[in-house]
Amino acid sequence: MFNQDSALMTFLNKAADMVILSVLWCICSLPILTIGASSSALYHSTMKVIRLGRGYAISTFFTSFRQNLKQTIPYTLLFLVFYASFAASIYVCWPRTDSMSANILIVFCVLCLFFLLITQLHLFPLIGRFRLSRRELITVTTRLVFGHLLKNIMLVFLLAFAIEAGIYYPPLLFIVPAAFSLLSSFLQEPMFHKHINYSD
Secondary structure, eight states: OOOTTSHHHHHHHHHHHHHHHHHHHHHHTSSGGGHHHHHHHHHHHIIIIIISOOSOHHHHHHHHHHHHHHHHHHHHHHHHHHHHHHHHHHHHHGGGTTSHHHHHHHHHHHHHHHHHHHHHHHHHHHHHHOOOOHHHHHHHHHHHHHHOHHHHHHHHHHHHHHHHHHHHSGGGGGTHHHHHHHHHHHHHHHHHHHHSOOOO
């Protein structure tokens, strides 16, 4: 009989929790408007269940999902509008790269998409992790986006690697979302600690 407290069993339990959380994130993100709530719940659950070893994956995820659904939908809509606008601008300007103004607009839109992505990567974890007012949320997110450029670039590269892994080997989708959330937390938690006074 296996010792439930052994290192092997602990690893297997955490791996199983990561699969569960990844599947839940994929399912709950299918209606695009809920991707913010599912991302908030994923980060919260990864921190609480995987890193801190508290609670259960399914109940923790759905509790956070329900709590944050109403708050995250307006932000998700806003992100979708901005993504679509910048992407459409690039699409329109791309055939006109012989024009200086078109090139400038393309560069501007790419930079905006980069910072928009970083904003999204911080905003939803903050919503899942803390109970902040709208003003506090916007203030902290702005400081995170513009005050930690190197870590933010690392975060984007980590996301790109996770997406590439999921595309080229689809079975990894059963663990990639939670794995990304776990790895990103090692970058983000020190950043959060710098701007928010809290204990685990």
